[in-house]
Amino acid sequence: MVMQFPESILPNPDTVRTVQRDPRLFLCPCIDRKSPAGPQLAQIEAHLDDWKVVGLKIYTSYQRGTAEDPELEEVYAFCERYGLTVTFHTGLCSLVLPSDQDLEGSSAVHIARAAERHPNVNFVAAHMDDPNTAACCALCADHPNLFTDFSGLFEEGYESDWNVLLANYGDALYTADCTSQILYGTDFCPPLNLVDIERFDDFLAELYPEKVREQIYYSNPMRAFPRLASFLKEQ
Numbered sequence: 001m002v003m004q005f006p007e008s009i010l011p012n013p014d015t016v017r018t019v020q021r022d023p024r025l026f027l028c029p030c031i032d033r034k035s036p037a038g039p040q041l042a043q044i045e046a047h048l049d050d051w052k053v054v055g056l057k058i059y060t061s062y063q064r065g066t067a068e069d070p071e072l073e074e075v076y077a078f079c080e081r082y083g084l085t086v087t088f089h090t091g092l093c094s095l096v097l098p099s100d101q102d103l104e105g106s107s108a109v110h111i112a113r114a115a116e117r118h119p120n121v122n123f124v125a126a127h128m129d130d131p132n133t134a135a136c137c138a139l140c141a142d143h144p145n146l147f148t149d150f151s152g153l154f155e156e157g158y159e160s161d162w163n164v165l166l167a168n169y170g171d172a173l174y175t176a177d178c179t180s181q182i183l184y185g186t187d188f189c190p191p192l193n194l195v196d197i198e199r200f201d202d203f204l205a206e207l208y209p210e211k212v213r214e215q216i217y218y219s220n221p222m223r224a225f226p227r228l229a230s231f232l233k234e235q
Contacts, residue, residue: 006032033063035108060106091130137176151185156193
């Protein structure tokens with residue numbers, strides 16, 4: 001799944017064409033918090049199928065605001081209407097992108113409250129609300145429509161010691177017992193320093209046995225992003 005950036009964060013004119021050219025790729029268009037949501041939703045609605053849209057992406061942390069903001073209610077209604085999932089950036093931001101640094105606004109606590117009010121919409125707190133990983137996993141365990149991932153860990157200049165990461169993320173995952181809510185992600189983005197895909201696979205292999213990894217690679221995202229199924233049936 002490709003998560004589109006707002007133009008104000010990182011111009012990305014080839015995102016849609018990249019998704020359209022490859023049958024393995026699906027799109028989560030962004031909702032830019034610095035512009036009204038209505039016109040953005042209207043454009044996405046006109047391209048739900050040819051853009052292969054499976055969800056939306058909102059860049060809290062980078063853009064000030066929370067998942068509980070009233071103006072997002074029309075976004076959640078849109079997601080419920082079309083079976084879309086809404087993913088929020090949470091926690092620490094990239095070292096090289098412009099950001100409002102609103103870490104509190106991106107807290108998974110706000111996303112969990114939105115998930116409670118909208119039980120028919122799936123929510124994803126990307127990056128496990130780093131550094132609040134344990135709290136994020138506990139919220140996922142308590143909310144069946146809230147998922148998370150550990151993408152973005154291995155940005156050059158950011159990553160901690162391998163064993164420290166394993167301990168921090170492993171403790172959070174196992175303590176909360178939220179395996180069914182964990183998604184695989186990398187944040188692969190060639191303009192940024194996030195290209196070491198193998199490290200994410202190795203990291204997952206250190207944390208989970210093969211049977212559970214298959215769940216995280218496939219069955220969890222199929223539940224988290226229900227619109228994926230309609231596109232996969234066509235292939």
